[in-house]
Amino acid sequence: ESSDRSEKQVSGAEIIAQALKTQDVAYMFGIVGIPVTEIAVAAQKLGITYVGMRNEQAACYAASAIGYLTGRPGVCLVVSGPGLIHTLGGMANANMNCWPLIVIGGSSERRQEMMGAFQEFPQVEACRLYSKFSARPSSIECIPSIIEKAVRSSIYGRPGPCYVDIPADFVNFQVNVNSVKYVECCMPPPVSMAETSAVYMAASVIRNARQPLLIIGKGAAYAHAEEALRKLVEQCKLPFLPTPMGKGVIPDNHPNCVAAARSRALQFADVIVLFGARLNWILHFGLPPRYQPDVKFIQVDICAEELGNNVKPAVILLGDINAITKQLLEQFDKTPWQYPPESSWWQTLREKMKINKAASKELASQKSLPMNYYTVFYHVQEQLPRDCFVVSEGANTMDIGRTVIQNYLPRHRLDAGTFGTMGVGLGFAIAAAIVAKDRNPGQRVICVEGDSAFGFSGMEVETICRYNLPIILLVVNNNGIYQGFDADSWKEMLKFGDSTAVAPPFCLLPNSHYEQVMTAFGGKGYFVQTPEELQKSLKQSLADTTKPSLINIMIEPQSARKTQDTSLGNGEAVHSYE
Numbered sequence: 001e002s003s004d005r006s007e008k009q010v011s012g013a014e015i016i017a018q019a020l021k022t023q024d025v026a027y028m029f030g031i032v033g034i035p036v037t038e039i040a041v042a043a044q045k046l047g048i049t050y051v052g053m054r055n056e057q058a059a060c061y062a063a064s065a066i067g068y069l070t071g072r073p074g075v076c077l078v079v080s081g082p083g084l085i086h087t088l089g090g091m092a093n094a095n096m097n098c099w100p101l102i103v104i105g106g107s108s109e110r111r112q113e114m115m116g117a118f119q120e121f122p123q124v125e126a127c128r129l130y131s132k133f134s135a136r137p138s139s140i141e142c143i144p145s146i147i148e149k150a151v152r153s154s155i156y157g158r159p160g161p162c163y164v165d166i167p168a169d170f171v172n173f174q175v176n177v178n179s180v181k182y183v184e185c186c187m188p189p190p191v192s193m194a195e196t197s198a199v200y201m202a203a204s205v206i207r208n209a210r211q212p213l214l215i216i217g218k219g220a221a222y223a224h225a226e227e228a229l230r231k232l233v234e235q236c237k238l239p240f241l242p243t244p245m246g247k248g249v250i251p252d253n254h255p256n257c258v259a260a261a262r263s264r265a266l267q268f269a270d271v272i273v274l275f276g277a278r279l280n281w282i283l284h285f286g287l288p289p290r291y292q293p294d295v296k297f298i299q300v301d302i303c304a305e306e307l308g309n310n311v312k313p314a315v316i317l318l319g320d321i322n323a324i325t326k327q328l329l330e331q332f333d334k335t336p337w338q339y340p341p342e343s344s345w346w347q348t349l350r351e352k353m354k355i356n357k358a359a360s361k362e363l364a365s366q367k368s369l370p371m372n373y374y375t376v377f378y379h380v381q382e383q384l385p386r387d388c389f390v391v392s393e394g395a396n397t398m399d400i401g402r403t404v405i406q407n408y409l410p411r412h413r414l415d416a417g418t419f420g421t422m423g424v425g426l427g428f429a430i431a432a433a434i435v436a437k438d439r440n441p442g443q444r445v446i447c448v449e450g451d452s453a454f455g456f457s458g459m460e461v462e463t464i465c466r467y468n469l470p471i472i473l474l475v476v477n478n479n480g481i482y483q484g485f486d487a488d489s490w491k492e493m494l495k496f497g498d499s500t501a502v503a504p505p506f507c508l509l510p511n512s513h514y515e516q517v518m519t520a521f522g523g524k525g526y527f528v529q530t531p532e533e534l535q536k537s538l539k540q541s542l543a544d545t546t547k548p549s550l551i552n553i554m555i556e557p558q559s560a561r562k563t564q565d566t567s568l569g570n571g572e573a574v575h576s577y578e
């Protein structure tokens, strides 16, 4: 580390920023402080968009959503110790979702290591459990190669988070500009195809299916397989079912979408092709009683270790979903085939869809006040622009909302995901709004939150207002977690005054005016209790493209999903409107 005065000097912070820029990283979210402030400033100088958040967890959720939406990892920049620890929730969520992400954590000075330095913590070790790669560059000069490896690792193979640790003493240290070699931008992720014999076998299993079903997961969304999958569905006339974030890869209103008959489709299919969807809790592990005991699974995934989890697949297609779907299409081009549209399987599915849609419509049309979930989502769905991002979280809010609110575009739905993480909504919405601003100005982001879910990252409303992101937040408010009490019952309960009369754990304060969180920072706030008020406030919010708004929607505190479905548990999508 020479300091030849005749040569230009460059700081550790500037090297980090330049290395990220060289790897095509465009977005950084974080909270500055000692020792990372200079890194954010240097990144901003180079044209990397920096978004300052209010909690590292939300910053990390936002950065991870960037990876899913753009295929290039976003960066989460945080301070040492507690800052880094707060990001672990975001890293774990990204890891579970298989989303690329780079976390850069400042850490205490090397010469104070093991001495009880300010915010000292074994950060590289702490991150290992939540990442594909976790390392500290051994010198300032090797920062670029470590950052290249982190970015490359995050997007190659199964995507995921990577961690780079930056000791405080690296940040402002100056080195001779010539001593730093920037590693060229890594190549795009390699695209691998499945074995020809396996593709042939898969096509033959599909041809011989009596009751086939395609399941489209968020892996297919990430793989940009929308065009090929749509071709496959339409050419072979196959029924398909999206997973929660697989929604929109093929539009929800496509005639072959059987989301409204989800349980039926899963239960009686004899051949299921999984395109980037794991047989975890969301898909009930692929096991009876939710499936036929002898159902044949064809698994398409980029991760070899995933294949064979929970079931023995009939055929394994290891590789990229988009490439493999095209391989399958080749087979069906060579020997054209289509599933008979008048089969009894299609009849069963159509009948079930009709019944489920009618049941939801019936609930949506109920005039009683407070409103139920279905009424709320029905009115929201009516007004949503086709191309909007839909972010959603909360238990009932997310589960029921998903069945009514439609997605027409791939990678336009973000929710609690594989890990069932609550608190992701505002970070995801901010990321989506930032991407929209750069790529498709005017495109809206609708964030549908339960009142409990909103609480986890509610202060990010300030972030939304500071950056003037025209996000529309809907807080579907039932005064509690799963359910709550109305104001009168609540008062009654506390009036008893006996020492056993305590608020039940699931309760939140009735009639909380969450919209005032928005007005506090200059956005628009609405408190609505009727369908008319909801319609009007949503219309106004959509018309105003310059300002964020929050619509606090009071619903029946005991409102629940359709009774016939209560036993089905989280992750169910039994109905799709229209």
Ligand code: ADP
Binding pocket: 096, 097, 098, 158, 159, 216, 217, 218, 219, 220, 222, 223, 243, 244, 245, 246, 275, 276, 277, 278, 279, 280, 282, 300, 301, 302, 303, 306, 319, 320, 321, 322, 417, 418
């Ligand atoms: P969902 O929650 O929608 O069911 P999961 O997150 O369970 O989806 O599954 C996504 C799967 O997609 C993961 O197993 C991941 O390895 C896989 N995947 C991600 N990208 C690709 C790709 N380009 N090609 C093939 N598989 C992919």
Ligand code: MG
Binding pocket: 450, 451, 452, 476, 477, 478, 479, 480, 481, 482, 483
């Ligand atoms: Mg609630």
